[in-house]
Amino acid sequence: MANSDGDTGGTSELLRGIAALRRQLSSSSPITTGASPSFASSPLLSPTTRQQYTDPPVILDIGARGIRAGIAGMERPVCEIPIGPDLRGRIKTNVLWDLDARNTSIEDVLDILQTILRDVYYKYLLLDGKSRKVVILENPMMTLQLKKAIAFVLFNYFQSISVTYMLSPVGSMLAAGARTALVVDIGWHETTVTPIFDYKPILSATRSTLRAGKRLHDLVSRTLKAFTDAIPSFDEVEEFIARAMYCSPVDLSTSATTSQQAFAITLSGNTYYIPSSETRHKPLIQLFLQRAEDNVDDIDDFPIHDLIVSCLSGLGIDTRASMLSRIIFVGGCSNIPGLTLRILEEVRNCLAPDSAGGDSTDLYLQKNFRPWTIGDRSRIKAITSLGAWTGASLYISRERDHLLNGTGAGAGTIRRIRAETASGISHTASSSFRILGEVERDLFLLDKNYADNIFDWTISTKYR
Template sequence: MASSSGDTETSEVMRDIPVLRRQLSSSSPSTPGALASFASSPLLSPSTRQQYTDPPVILDIGARGIRAGIAGLERPVCELPIGPDPRGRIKTHVLWDLDMRNTKMEDVHDILQAILRDVYYKYLLLDGKSRKVVILENPMMTLQLKKAIAFVLFNYFQSISVTYMLSPVCSMLAAGARTALVVDIGWHETTVTPIYDYKPLLSAVKSTLRAGKRLHDLVSGALKEFTEVLPSFDEVEEFIARAMYCTRIDTITSSTSQQAFAITLCGSTYYVPSSETRYSPLVQCFIQRAQDNVDDIDCFPIPDLIVSCLSGLGIDTRASMLSRIIFVGGCSNIPGLRLRILDEVRNCLVYDSSSGHSVQLQKNFRPWTIGDRSRIKSITSLGAWSGASLYISRERDYLLSGGGGGAGPRAIRRIRAETASGISHTTSSIFRILGEVERDKFLLDETYADNIFDWTVPTKYA
């Protein structure tokens, strides 16, 4: 009798299991919608549990090198320069040219594939299929180059998605500011981007061709005068990094300018008869105006470019940027260059009591004047990569903690439709990120691929 009663209880429990399963599947979850909101994030929306719990990979791709790492870290894991390697995979020092008509996209694909393979499998030790990717872009980056980067990530590394963020905004975040004027001295161009309350004023962005490539050509020509052997690309870059500095005054005593020095570059020793070679190319490249005081619109000196950018802004906007000028880019690390540029900007803007007017920069261009030189200051930034890592880690923690008021996908759609996406979730003063580019849509829909990278169409394809 005992065994028959036990069998009866067991059979009743087995009959109740399908009922319990239906109840569990139809009932709503008791936990907040944090995971659902996080899965819909424009930065970190995953398809599996492992994918949305892992932070994305951040890539800062420049013309001369790539910085890579995982979001949440203070610094990138690796910084790889672009240059010829012993295995012959890369045969150039520059990823792309300024004139994309002279650039073969197949070569760009091959270089990106070779260097990103080292990034993923040698330094990050990750499979490209398991992580999303965030790309830091310059405001002047072409749509053709954006598509090339996405093509390589989707086809060769099978990345889940790609999201683009403006590098000047990330550089400002890494400096702990809400408003700043970011001066990026890159390889092909120097870009001045005003950012007000986390919002980049893209219509006021200025650029000039006075950048690293022009400095490289000037230094190469100067070194060529002191040696019979043409200096190599690496020797010129090493000379710029180790020997060059910028003076804060235009006049140098004759005893100082005639001091000779010797320097060893890549195993070769160069004897330079005058130390003027160490600073003259910098002044000529970044500071000095053209002989007739008229520069081409693409070749303004950097101080004039900064003043021109500020002059096109409103009074209240530019007033808050004068004390928050941020210099980033490889050439900005040359000793004395930042201080010299700031001195030149002060000379252009500060009211001259002796003459009764400010310094005139170019013909038909007279800027406003200020009375206090100390108002013009610069602040230090940890760089665009660190700023992006800070933002993504904070956004990730916010969504995992159930942020967004339980709105879930509705809040994400609102963020995508607006012109900004926020570092401060309690205010509307927020900067925007470009919508997430999904792999399947990019490979199958050509119209989607052509428009998703364009900042002028934020809502149709977001």
């Protein structure tokens, strides 16, 4: 009986403690920690809207060869999922989309996105898609059809609240700690050069070329086939590019001893014997730096250093001067050792008056671009960026702090779209950064005109 009475007394005390805790929680303020009373009690924001802004959104960097995903505020993505055939047979290709829309099946793109994003949400992020907004990092050359397909998957299969598109060059610039830069993205399908001045992308001066990762992959694959009897797989070619290739700061074609060195390399368990080390650097020079023999290149086929010169030539003097020392290289191929240094050296040779090219270089520039020169070669420099995803995470966390602290202009600022700054991010007195073009789920699914026109920056602002 003594033990029973003791247990009964302890239980009663525990129940009284729980009741007191419940009364304390019910009488406490529902204001979110860190939020000011003016924001939490604002009549313009319903509890559902407040919850949407307090939860950091999901950031997706969707590329042709892989997807990076994570939650805003983190320093790096939670997962980086490459696109390639899986053991279950759900994905049968190595690329999400093809540059030629005629070779791209939207149904396949939707299936691949649905498969990968399901792993992103339920395996890595452990989130329900209905509870978070989504920010998509887009390349300036991303097609409207692809942007609409991404939104369709997020809205229909994952029930996302909203989808917001943000230019990836802006994210790369923010991750470098700059507000003005020239972003060179050496991607899979295209190499894109995007000038950004005071957080505003100048899309009219953006240039692109087809000399990118896909053509390098095809060139290296043909080279390896010529030296070996076996046919290298897609993964073996990519591994060779990542492990063996490099770009020298000077031309090695005149060095006979270096070019004749043979080597062996093991790729995915298969050993390849390469009779000449030219295979390690010659494809890079041939693809990214070599000009056409007739000195006239196609508009989509310029070497990267000439593409940079062409982009800078289309800018004003004051805008161009601030970008010369802030060139940012991003993209998978930019990680090849020595490639960015060689491109910078070629740009210096094009723009410096004492360039080694002499009259032939000037003739080439006069034939293709508006020529101009600089006096100091050392002004052309590159800065390092942590990547577009990290820059977007930095921006989102900063904007979220503004909203929670009540220092911004209110909830409507994140959806405000200004026609004069429709190329990217607006710069106002209330906030230095702005996301442009938030697409709401209900309007996208119910209004066909809204769904067809919201992603096109050239149309009227009727649907924005």
